[in-house]
Amino acid sequence: MLVEEIMHRIVHTVEPELSIREAFQVARQHRIRHLPVVKEGRLVGIITDRDLGHALLHMVDDEPAAEALAHPVSEVMRREIITAHPLDFVEEAARLLYQHNIGCLPVVHGERLTGILTRKDVFKTLIEMFGVHQPSQHVEVEVADKIGVLAEVSRIFSQHKTNIHRVMVYPGRQPGRLKLVFRVQAINMLGALRDIVSAGHRVLWPPLPPDAGKPGECHE
Structure with a gap:
């Protein structure tokens, strides 16, 4: 089974210039934990709800919360991203999630984001395979x-x-x-x-x- 068969093709994303406050709102509105960061369709980073929370805690030590929330996502996003390809096998995606202890894999073709695969998606598929x-x-x-x-x-x-x-x-x-x-x-x-x-x-x-x-x- 291939990644493209089980990945989510509709992906909620944010741009690097978006504020942390707005990123929080996107994540809350769609009840998601992982937000790929894209610029002109190209994947440039990723941010999780945990990343946002940790970053905010460090920021409010030095400035008011309102000002910290106004910082752009680009300041707290992860730039080194583990990704999958649509034609990767699901078991390879499972290995990457386990090896790097991460919750999701953005799926890219070239540099363009085409989908996203979460640990829950892979577990569900493996249960079905077994x-x-x-x-x-x-x-x-x-x-x-x-x-x-x-x-x-x-x-x-x-x-x-x-x-x-x-x-x-x-x-x-x-x-x-x-x-x-x-x-x-x-x-x-x-x-x-x-x-x-x-x-x-x-x-x-x-x-x-x-x-x-x-x-x-x-x-x-």
């Missing part, structure tokens, strides 16, 4: 890291009429292992889980009943 917004069950299977193993386990689910909503792949507990995490829809998965174990894989979740037999070693 399938946890739908009624489903969580299954974890540890397998050997070999060609065709995902298809093999998926085929077992299919044979038991178990619908797979989502699947994610992670490194296993040991070298040469993979963890397959499924979100599946089924009334009773015990038969499928038994066959997965019989095929030589290890079911990590859900816990199997004692009569299901001990999980075998993964086939190499």
Whole structure:
């Protein structure tokens, strides 16, 4: 999934010459926390509600609040901006938000602002990608890291009429292992889980009943 598919295309912005008071009003009116600063369509900075509050606290130490609020946004905006491109993958945007501990990513094409993506937008998309917004069950299977193993386990689910909503792949507990995490829809998965174990894989979740037999070693 690409950033352009989930970004907000209507972006509320301010210009560098706008006063801090007016920027506060824009943020309050539209109930937003992040305001890109643009000049002639070009992104030149960004300011958050926290930036505005901190800047104002420092200013009023030296001058009356009314005068501090009259200062231009350009004096308090952040000029070093972490951005995304419309054709970036959503997981790359998530990495940037996490790595830089920021709440939003202005989306730019060249120097022109084309959208904005917030941490909340990315979380919502990742939840949908994991399938946890739908009624489903969580299954974890540890397998050997070999060609065709995902298809093999998926085929077992299919044979038991178990619908797979989502699947994610992670490194296993040991070298040469993979963890397959499924979100599946089924009334009773015990038969499928038994066959997965019989095929030589290890079911990590859900816990199997004692009569299901001990999980075998993964086939190499």
